[in-house]
Amino acid sequence: MKVLFACSEATPFIKTGGLADVCGSLPIALSKLGVDVRLVLPGYPSIIEQFPEAVETSKLDLLGVDDPVSILKVIYHQGPITLYIVNSPQMFDRQGNPYIDESGNDWPDNALRFGLFSRVVTCLALGFGTPDWRADIVHCHDWQTGLVPALLSLQTDSPPSLFTIHNLAYQGNFPKSEFAALELPEQLWTPDGIEFYDKISFMKAGLVFANKINTVSNNYCAEICTAEYGFGFEGLLRKRVNDLSGIVNGVDYDTWNPATDKLISKPYSETNFSINKPENKRFLQQLVGLPEDPGLPVIGMVGRLVIQKGIDLLIESLPELMTQNLQLIILGVGEKRFHESLLEAKKIYHNKLAVLFEYSEKHAHAIQAGSDMFIMPSRFEPCGLSQIYSLRYGTIPIVRKTGGLADTVFNTTEKRLNDKTATGFVFKQPTPESLIKTVNRALAAYKQPSLWKKLMHTTMTQIFSWETSAKKYRQLYSAIIENK
Numbered sequence: 001m002k003v004l005f006a007c008s009e010a011t012p013f014i015k016t017g018g019l020a021d022v023c024g025s026l027p028i029a030l031s032k033l034g035v036d037v038r039l040v041l042p043g044y045p046s047i048i049e050q051f052p053e054a055v056e057t058s059k060l061d062l063l064g065v066d067d068p069v070s071i072l073k074v075i076y077h078q079g080p081i082t083l084y085i086v087n088s089p090q091m092f093d094r095q096g097n098p099y100i101d102e103s104g105n106d107w108p109d110n111a112l113r114f115g116l117f118s119r120v121v122t123c124l125a126l127g128f129g130t131p132d133w134r135a136d137i138v139h140c141h142d143w144q145t146g147l148v149p150a151l152l153s154l155q156t157d158s159p160p161s162l163f164t165i166h167n168l169a170y171q172g173n174f175p176k177s178e179f180a181a182l183e184l185p186e187q188l189w190t191p192d193g194i195e196f197y198d199k200i201s202f203m204k205a206g207l208v209f210a211n212k213i214n215t216v217s218n219n220y221c222a223e224i225c226t227a228e229y230g231f232g233f234e235g236l237l238r239k240r241v242n243d244l245s246g247i248v249n250g251v252d253y254d255t256w257n258p259a260t261d262k263l264i265s266k267p268y269s270e271t272n273f274s275i276n277k278p279e280n281k282r283f284l285q286q287l288v289g290l291p292e293d294p295g296l297p298v299i300g301m302v303g304r305l306v307i308q309k310g311i312d313l314l315i316e317s318l319p320e321l322m323t324q325n326l327q328l329i330i331l332g333v334g335e336k337r338f339h340e341s342l343l344e345a346k347k348i349y350h351n352k353l354a355v356l357f358e359y360s361e362k363h364a365h366a367i368q369a370g371s372d373m374f375i376m377p378s379r380f381e382p383c384g385l386s387q388i389y390s391l392r393y394g395t396i397p398i399v400r401k402t403g404g405l406a407d408t409v410f411n412t413t414e415k416r417l418n419d420k421t422a423t424g425f426v427f428k429q430p431t432p433e434s435l436i437k438t439v440n441r442a443l444a445a446y447k448q449p450s451l452w453k454k455l456m457h458t459t460m461t462q463i464f465s466w467e468t469s470a471k472k473y474r475q476l477y478s479a480i481i482e483n484k
Ligand code: ADP
Pocket: 016, 017, 018, 019, 021, 302, 303, 304, 331, 332, 333, 358, 359, 360, 361, 364, 383, 384, 385, 386, 387
């Protein structure tokens, strides 16, 4: 089975969030199952620099760019997997991140950038530039690749496509003028096509034209068919409900495993966490400049500081939470208003609160290993990976019952503790009151060492392997190819 796997980020090449974790690991897991996966990524500077050995396989003259786009090809060692790099310096050779400039503003030409990327993916899918290889299926991820299914639908004899929704909130909607700039055929500009409230929507293009759609957890799959979580697409998704499914993300346990993690202070596993995890806590407290107190519960948070992640709920809860004996460590980058409120809070609670506004793998791992609890009060969460990492690190998650958080973390009750199915602390209402009540429940449990150890042991032995999820993707690919 030949799969062209198109995405805008993938570890270890380029990462802004969980999308990269998935698009880095899933191809490897598929390849281990014997699937011939070829990954295609935009040629950001970091990728071009990582692969000086990449060879040019073809050049494409495409709309919207002055120079031909060259397709670079390289085999990377894990897998091994073929990577195609879409090298267009005009579109991708810039500082900043894939979507925003150094001041945090969207690149003004994002429609053209990812329009071009989608055109190249479509060409590759049709065999241009890869005469010896023709995809059986194209797997697209999020709005950046949404135009691919639409462009494929305009061709005869094109391979079918699967569109995976990682986050429906980011839709790639642009003014109508971009539709003209992209020189797309008029037939696509209809309410049944890619027009969305008089804008062009890349997400909608994927949702309408892909042969099948999936998202990254079962619960989010059901949620997005409702007005509360559908972000305007609930009607369309309900119409396509027979083509829609959920496959929960897996975890790359080569990267996220406290027994082998090179970024943490002292390795530990489910057999020796009582002895070795405390050193990670001491290291973390020192790293972030909080008092080195082994007895105080430490709550960690790593994530984008945006409304989705419920950072506003956590900020509103601070006055109450900070009356407790605890330490809170937050690592994230996001909206300026949240940075400002956290800086203000830090001035008041400097002995209990640490905030780090940076993107740092080292700190993310240190927080997972050194904290006792990990908080994720998301307002919505398609899957969420950080809480699954924290399970593995015996860092008990405190989460809101939404999306993938509800599928991966199970609330601690007496019955669940006895059944060994309790893996965290879960609350329903997106309110500071609910959050505070649940943190207090976790703190009370923390004071009972034998209960806490039992909980840690259960969480550390939960496995969310990519192998299981990759098999489901393989099955889905087969069904799509057969039904074409
Ligand atoms: P999302 O994709 O919505 O941001 P996920 O939980 O799926 O949320 O994935 C987030 C990923 O990004 C995790 O691997 C997490 O460790 C990482 N991450 C988020 N913010 C930071 C940060 N400031 N520094 C390092 N890693 C981060």
